Each structure stands twice: as C-alpha cells, then as structure tokens.
Amino acid sequence: MLKTTKSVQPRLSRRQFIGGTLALGGALTLTAPRPLLARDGYQNLTASAHSTELVPGYETATWGYNSVTPGPVLRYRQGERLQVTLTNSLPQDSTIHWHGLRLPNAMDGVPHLTQAPVAPGESFDYAFDLPDAGTFWYHPHVLSDEQVGRGLAGALIVEEDNPPPVDRDLVWQLDDWRLTDQAQIAEPFGQFHDLSHAGRLGNTVTLNGQLPESFSLRSGERLRLRLINTANARVFALKFTDHSPQIIALDGQPCQPHAAPEGRVILGPGMRADVILDAALDPGSRVTVVDDYYPRQSYRFIDLAYSDEPPLRSSPLDAPVALAANPLTAPDLKMAPLLEVRLQGGMMGQLESASLDGQEMGLRQMAGQGRFWALNNQSDGPALGAPQLFKLQLGRSYRLRLINESVFDHPMHIHGHVFQLLSRDGSVDPLNRWQDTLLVRRGETHEVALLADNPGPWMFHCHVLEHARAGMMSVIEVA
Numbered sequence: 280m281l282k283t284t285k286s287v288q289p290r291l292s293r294r295q296f297i298g299g300t301l302a303l304g305g306a307l308t309l310t311a312p313r314p315l316l317a318r319d320g321y322q323n324l325t326a327s328a329h330s331t332e333l334v335p336g337y338e339t340a341t342w343g344y345n346s347v348t349p350g351p352v353l354r355y356r357q358g359e360r361l362q363v364t365l366t367n368s369l370p371q372d373s374t375i376h377w378h379g380l381r382l383p384n385a386m387d388g389v390p391h392l393t394q395a396p397v398a399p400g401e402s403f404d405y406a407f408d409l410p411d412a413g414t415f416w417y418h419p420h421v422l423s424d425e426q427v428g429r430g431l432a433g434a435l436i437v438e439e440d441n442p443p444p445v446d447r448d449l450v451w452q453l454d455d456w457r458l459t460d461q462a463q464i465a466e467p468f469g470q471f472h473d474l475s476h477a478g479r480l481g482n483t484v485t486l487n488g489q490l491p492e493s494f495s496l497r498s499g500e501r502l503r504l505r506l507i508n509t510a511n512a513r514v515f516a517l518k519f520t521d522h523s524p525q526i527i528a529l530d531g532q533p534c535q536p537h538a539a540p541e542g543r544v545i546l547g548p549g550m551r552a553d554v555i556l557d558a559a560l561d562p563g564s565r566v567t568v569v570d571d572y573y574p575r576q577s578y579r580f581i582d583l584a585y586s587d588e589p590p591l592r593s594s595p596l597d598a599p600v601a602l603a604a605n606p607l608t609a610p611d612l613k614m615a616p617l618l619e620v621r622l623q624g625g626m627m628g629q630l631e632s633a634s635l636d637g638q639e640m641g642l643r644q645m646a647g648q649g650r651f652w653a654l655n656n657q658s659d660g661p662a663l664g665a666p667q668l669f670k671l672q673l674g675r676s677y678r679l680r681l682i683n684e685s686v687f688d689h690p691m692h693i694h695g696h697v698f699q700l701l702s703r704d705g706s707v708d709p710l711n712r713w714q715d716t717l718l719v720r721r722g723e724t725h726e727v728a729l730l731a732d733n734p735g736p737w738m739f740h741c742h743v744l745e746h747a748r749a750g751m752m753s754v755i756e757v758a
C-alpha cells in the first residue's frame with residue numbers, strides 16, 4: 280500500500296510505489312507518440328487535464344499536451360521551421376515557452392512580456408526557425424510552478440545533419456512529483472516552506488512519466504541519452520555505476536566531449552545533458568544508476584539490465600562522438616562591461632530588504648506577499664512587470680558575475696541567448712561550455728560571457744519554479 284508521502288524520502292516512496300508491483304520488472308518502453316501534423320503544416324499541442332499512470336495501478340490526474348504526460352517528443356532537423364498551434368483546454372491561462380531556443384522575442388511564450396496569455400478555449404500559433412541542433416524542451420510560462428508541476432512539459436529535439444553514430448538515441452526526461460498516498464498530485468502549490476526553502480521537492484521520481492524498474496540494453500551497444508530535468512526543484516546527480524558516460528552537449532549546445540566528473544551527471548531544473556553511454560559490461564550484467572545529489576538521500580534511480588544476447592560488437596565502437604558546433608558567435612571579452620548579479624534571499628539568507636513593485640520592503644513584509652527572493656535587491660513575481668535587471672546594448676558583449684548569497688542552489692536561466700561559462704569560483708572552465716541554465720550552488724560564484732545579440736525583453740530567472748514565483752525573476756532588455 281502506498282504510504283503518506285509527506286515525510287518520506289524519494290528512495291522510500293519509490294520503493295513503496297514499486298513495491299506493490301514487483302511483477303512489473305518489464306523494460307522501459309520509450310516510444311513517445313509522434314504529434315500529428317495538422318493543416319497548414321502546423322502541429323497542434325492541446326493542453327488539457329487528463330490522467331496518467333505514473334505509478335503502476337494508479338490513475339493520477341495530470342495535465343499534459345495531446346493527452347500525454349510528459350508531452351509528445353517534438354523532433355525537427357536543424358534549420359527547419361517549427362510551427363505549433365497551442366490550444367488551451369486548461370481551466371487557466373497558459374503559453375508555451377521553448378526552453379533554450381534562440382528565437383524571435385515574440386515567440387518566447389512569456390505572458391504579458393512577449394505575448395498575451397492564451398485564455399481557456401483560445402489558441403496561439405508559434406512559428407520560428409531552429410538555428411541550433413540539440414536537446415531542448417517546452418513548457419508553459421504561466422503559473423509555471425503549478426502547470427509544470429502538474430505535468431506540462433515535453434522534449435524538443437533538433438537533430439544534427441551528421442549526428443555521431445549510435446545504436447539508439449533516446450530521451451530520458453527526468454521529473455519529480457509530489458504525490459499523495461493515493462498517487463494524486465499533492466495540493467496546494469506555492470506552500471510557504473517550498474517558496475522559502477529549496478522549492479517543491481517531490482517524493483516520486485519518474486523517467487519519461489513512468490516508474491520503470493530497469494532499462495534494457497545489450498552488451499556492446501552505444502547509446503545517446505538525452506537527459507532533461509523538467510522537475511520544479513529537484514537537482515539530479517545520476518551516477519552510472521561501472522560505466523563511464525561521456526558528456527557531449529550541455530543544454531543542447533555541443534561541448535568538448537568529456538567524462539562526467541566522478542561518473543556523475545548533474546542536472547539542475549531546466550538543464551539538459553547529452554551523454555554517450557557505451558554498454559561495456561558482459562551480457563546478463565545488472566548495475567544500478569543512483570541519484571545521489573542530496574547528501575544522505577541517495578536512491579536507486581533505475582537498473583541497467585543487460586540482456587543475455589552476445590555482445591553487439593567485439594570491441595567498443597571506435598567512432599568519434601563530438602558534435603559539430605552550433606552557429607553561435609563567441610562574445611568578445613575585450614572591453615566587455617562586468618555586471619554583477621547577486622542571488623539573494625530564502626531562509627537563513629542575508630537578505631534584509633528588497634524592492635517590490637517599486638516599494639522598498641523588509642523581509643517580513645515581503646514574506647506577507649509570498650516573496651522570499653531577490654536579484655540585486657529586486658523582488659518581483661511572475662505577473663506583470665518583472666523588474667528590469669539590466670538594459671544591454673544590442674550586439675555588445677558582457678561579463679556577468681553570478682554571486683549566490685543564499686544557502687540554496689539556483690539554476691539561473693536566460694531566455695533567447697546562451698551563456699558561455701568562463702569560470703566557477705575563480706577556476707577557469709576549460710571545456711568551452713555554452714549553457715542557458717547555470718546551476719549556481721550555495722556559496723558559489725560563476726562568471727559567464729554573454730553576447731546580447733537577440734533584441735527584446737528576455738526573462739532571466741531561477742528555474743526552481745517556486746523561487747521564480749517568490750521573487751527570483753527579472754528581465755534583461757536587449758536593444
């Protein structure tokens with residue numbers, strides 16, 4: 280029987296959820312429905328309430344696109360044009376934000392800033408070109424903590440012309456749900472503790488919307504795993520026991536292929552990693568993938584279960600894994616102004632006051648309005664008029680120094696642009712990483728370079744969706 284989830288750790292509840300169905304044991308099915316092409320080359324994504332069997336034997340009331348949770352995997356080729364009609368059949372306003380894509384501002388899906396919210400019963404056409412290949416995702420930008428928390432999220436894959444040869448190319452969408460003992464989504468959203476601490480951490484971790492025991496693979500095969508963290512708040516650190524995953528892209532952008540440090544792939548909310556995994560063990564082997572990000576809360580994420588078939592090849596595939604770079608222009612750091620962003624607030628933080636709707640407020644008064652966080656002493660919500668943090672000159676490069684003054688982790692996400700990581704806590708990053716979401720952990724300082732080459736007002740916010748809701752949200756204007 281399921282137990283009250285309130286106080287249990289994910290490991291326990293996962294076992295409980297799985298415990299009733301030990302016969303499950305089946306391999307994960309990874310077939311995602313392909314969206315249907317509607318007239319005019321637009322494909323439809325209808326957001327609506329439906330139910331999903333996240334936990335075997337239970338129908339969870341979720342929200343999804345085209346009646347699936349997670350939403351359909353959208354696949355395009357690099358250079359193609361995306362054309363999607365969002366139809367809103369939810370009981371509240373919505374939009375779609377295309378996370379990580381460099382697109383025209385009017386297509387970015389931010390209510391009140393780039394478009395009017397799409398009311399229930401209405402629809403909106405999104406159309407834009409896809410300059411970059413890589414692993415991206417889509418989700419609403421209205422009441423995101425609730426809408427994403429109920430399941431509105433899907434993968435968006437833009438394929439390279441010449442991808443590295445692999446035997447299977449798979450999406451692994453990681454999500455984290457807070458469920459009741461009847462496997463229903465726990466309400467309410469936006470609780471005081473979640474807003475003021477680490478966000479809405481759940482008790483049930485899913486892979487592509489399911490709770491599989493094991494993932495089947497064959498000795499000798501090479502996999503490309505596209506890991507996407509769509510959780511509201513949970514950071515994952517997947518450790519592939521006895522394997523050496525190679526990271527070839529971060530946030531969809533190719534990087535120098537490198538072994539995951541200590542075999543762990545760390546992903547904050549919103550982040551992605553493309554990983555090459557060589558199935559190097561013998562037929563019949565079985566090892567565990569563990570998520571051990573949070574101290575003393577590690578749990579078994581999934582088992583890698585090798586079939587008994589003879590190895591697919593006698594020696595590991597000897598093909599290059601590096602991806603061709605996307606057409607990004609490197610920032611020019613000569614004369615680039617340095618801008619500081621202080622990430623402030625939360626419980627046990629040092630924030631004393633911040634401005635909210637143009638009014639200076641003490642922490643107590645802020646808390647009364649559900650605000651606990653600030654960027655450079657500005658706190659605002661997801662509604663109208665998130666404060667403008669910086670005004671950048673179109674075509675100019677900047678250095679941004681992100682200083683985490685709180686005792687929580689913040690995956691800081693920028694829209695319409697990609698950051699180039701320069702250094703973390705003063706040590707220069709050698710890997711030429713481009714990221715749209717940077718996990719700035721407690722006490723850390725990151726320095727990044729940014730070429731402001733896409734005009735418009737762009738959101739810059741924490742992707743712990745409760746932090747965004749409670750003040751860690753701002754606008755960077757490029758003009």
Ligand code: C2O
Nearest residue numbers: 376378549692738
């Ligand atoms: Cu994935 Cu502004 O968000």
Ligand code: CU
Nearest residue numbers: 689741743746
């Ligand atoms: Cu945060």
